[in-house]
Amino acid sequence: MKVTRFTPTRDLIFVDGHVWGPLHRRGRPLRLVVDTGAAETVIVPDALDEIGYSPRQGEEITVMRSAVGREQGYMIRVDRFNCLGHQSRNFRVHVQDLPDGWGIEGLIGISFLRQLNYEVRSLEGRICIERVRS
Amino acid sequence: MLANDTRTSPPATTTSHERLTWDQICQRYPDEWVVVVEIQPVDEMDGVDDVAIEFCTAVVIAHHKTRREASPDVKAAFQRYDEVGKFWTGELVRSMPRFLVP
Numbered sequence: 370m371k372v373t374r375f376t377p378t379r380d381l382i383f384v385d386g387h388v389w390g391p392l393h394r395r396g397r398p399l400r401l402v403v404d405t406g407a408a409e410t411v412i413v414p415d416a417l418d419e420i421g422y423s424p425r426q427g428e429e430i431t432v433m434r435s436a437v438g439r440e441q442g443y444m445i446r447v448d449r450f451n452c453l454g455h456q457s458r459n460f461r462v463h464v465q466d467l468p469d470g471w472g473i474e475g476l477i478g479i480s481f482l483r484q485l486n487y488e489v490r491s492l493e494g495r496i497c498i499e500r501v502r503s
Numbered sequence: 504m505l506a507n508d509t510r511t512s513p514p515a516t517t518t519s520h521e522r523l524t525w526d527q528i529c530q531r532y533p534d535e536w537v538v539v540v541e542i543q544p545v546d547e548m549d550g551v552d553d554v555a556i557e558f559c560t561a562v563v564i565a566h567h568k569t570r571r572e573a574s575p576d577v578k579a580a581f582q583r584y585d586e587v588g589k590f591w592t593g594e595l596v597r598s599m600p601r602f603l604v605p
Contacts, residue, residue, distance in 0.1 A: 373553040380597040385555045393581055398542065398588035400556065404599055415570060416589070419577045454553050469536075469570050472591030476599070 371454030390420025
């Protein structure tokens with residue numbers, strides 16, 4: 370069982386993750402929101418650009434529709450992605466810009482969370498995680 | 504801009520490469536994207552595996568108004584440091600709008 374701590378008084382669950390790229394042997398930290406309402410795990414493009422990824426490595430173009438319009442993104446496989454005390458290799462993420470004022474660089478969606486059993490202890494500000502498959 | 508650039512940073516409070524808590528960073532660089540290095544947990548957290556930036560100290564090497572403006576400093580910092588992060592010091596998003604990916 371692993372434990373990740375978050376600030377329980379905030380309106381969303383903010384956690385830090387790490388992503389690895391071709392240019393750096395240490396992971397680049399990211400502030401993320403745990404979003405069980407999102408299918409994909411999202412990372413903003415500039416964070417991936419900083420560690421050596423480019424849209425040319427993308428697998429698929431995506432279009433995200435929201436109340437304010439349509440925005441293009443892409444799917445890409447990153448070497449390693451770590452969050453909530455667990456790591457995925459060759460992990461597929463959705464590269465999509467997010468508003469600057471949100472203060473985050475991505476979302477943890479079901480694509481990552483489905484690998485885990487987790488218990489959110491909101492009052493304590495802790496997520497207890499058990500990995501069930503990789 | 505660089506954190507030790509005294510043209511735009513308050514000279515009385517800004518010290519180049521000074522280790523700060525997250526609260527101190529937010530007070531010193533409000534509503535900005537800070538580029539930080541040498542991130543370390545404030546103290547030993549019993550049984551906690553992942554520690555968010557709020558519970559860490561770090562050294563600010565640059566600060567910018569927008570996330571993209573900070574990117575060149577992140578890339579440059581990776582030449583000198585093993586771990587480099589970029590974090591917003593202002594208020595964080597309070598709700599997630601729902602998106603549709605066709």
